[in-house]
Amino acid sequence: MSTLNILSGGAAQGLVGSVATALRTQTGFEIGGEFGAVGAMADKLRKGAPTDMVILTAAIVAQLAEEKLVVPASIRDIGLVETALAVRVGDPKISVTDAAALREAFLGSDAIFVPDTKVSTAGIHVAKVLGQLGLAEKVADRLKIFPNGATAMRHMAESDARHPIGCTQSTEIISTDGVVLSGSLPPGCALATMYTAAVTTQATSAQQAQRLIDLLTAADAQEQRKGAGFVSGPK
Structure with a gap:
């Protein structure tokens, strides 16, 4: 079976896992790649790790777009x-x-x-x-x-x-x-981070990557996002 390679912040691992079966049913692709610290994942992409899509903080994805490592039109917010x-x-x-x-x-x-x-x-x-x-x-x-x-x-x-x-x-x-x-965390110490997905410019399975983004951000996936810990959905 074919594999969709993603580099993602650990924050999205549970949510991605929850849509893995739907992606496999619709595309025949399994989800592969790595989940870890967002800075380390971005550096792996910069160093040429084979990657179809990323799920990182909005700020990092915007930076990767400037570096022409992700496709701007594919960028979608997942949630806070x-x-x-x-x-x-x-x-x-x-x-x-x-x-x-x-x-x-x-x-x-x-x-x-x-x-x-x-x-x-x-x-x-x-x-x-x-x-x-x-x-x-x-x-x-x-x-x-x-x-x-x-x-x-x-x-x-x-x-x-x-x-x-x-x-x-x-x-x-x-x-x-x-x-x-x-x-x-209490006021003054709190942090809510927007996580964003994008297809990479080097993607070999761009269509399947976009399908995964659609599954993660779909309106009917709101309860899945909430259950995984996202406090709000896509803008």
């Missing part, structure tokens, strides 16, 4: 994803209503699981928030950093820490067994 808090299944949920409460939540944890703080959307934001809260040095030895949010959440689920907490994009939390979405 919040950076949020996670706890293990069975642990008390953490609710934070302001920056002070978030600071206490981080201080009260003995392990903080996050994605790459240099190339992932959520990881970069977590690093910014920890600095904003004056915690960068205080919790440095508690940070458990992984290549992407999904990997960070899998490790948190298996952690033997007493009070671990995770902070990554809500979609990655929802799609990982053993962890649960605990709540959004």
Whole structure:
């Protein structure tokens, strides 16, 4: 069976998986490629990795369009994803209503699981928030950093820490067994990121890539997007 190669932020992995059967039925194509930190995925495209389509942040996709690596006419917003808090299944949920409460939540944890703080959307934001809260040095030895949010959440689920907490994009939390979405980040610390899909200029299966984009952004896929953690649909 033919394979559609995509490079995608980890935030979209659950949603893409939910339409894989429909794509296979309609086109005969399986979904292949890689899900990871958006910066790393964009760099793979720039270095020539065989790619039919990308799902990355709107800002990165716009940049790739300027670099003539994606087809401008194919660009479609999928929806917004919040950076949020996670706890293990069975642990008390953490609710934070302001920056002070978030600071206490981080201080009260003995392990903080996050994605790459240099190339992932959520990881970069977590690093910014920890600095904003004056915690960068205080919790440095508690940070458990992984290549992407999904990997960070899998490790948190298996952690033997007493009070671990995770902070990554809500979609990655929802799609990982053993962890649960605990709540959004409070005002002043929150982040909602628009994820956008596009067909690459090097695509060998452009028609099938466009079909996948149609499935991801269809009006009747609204409940699938919501269930996967997207807080709003395409514009």
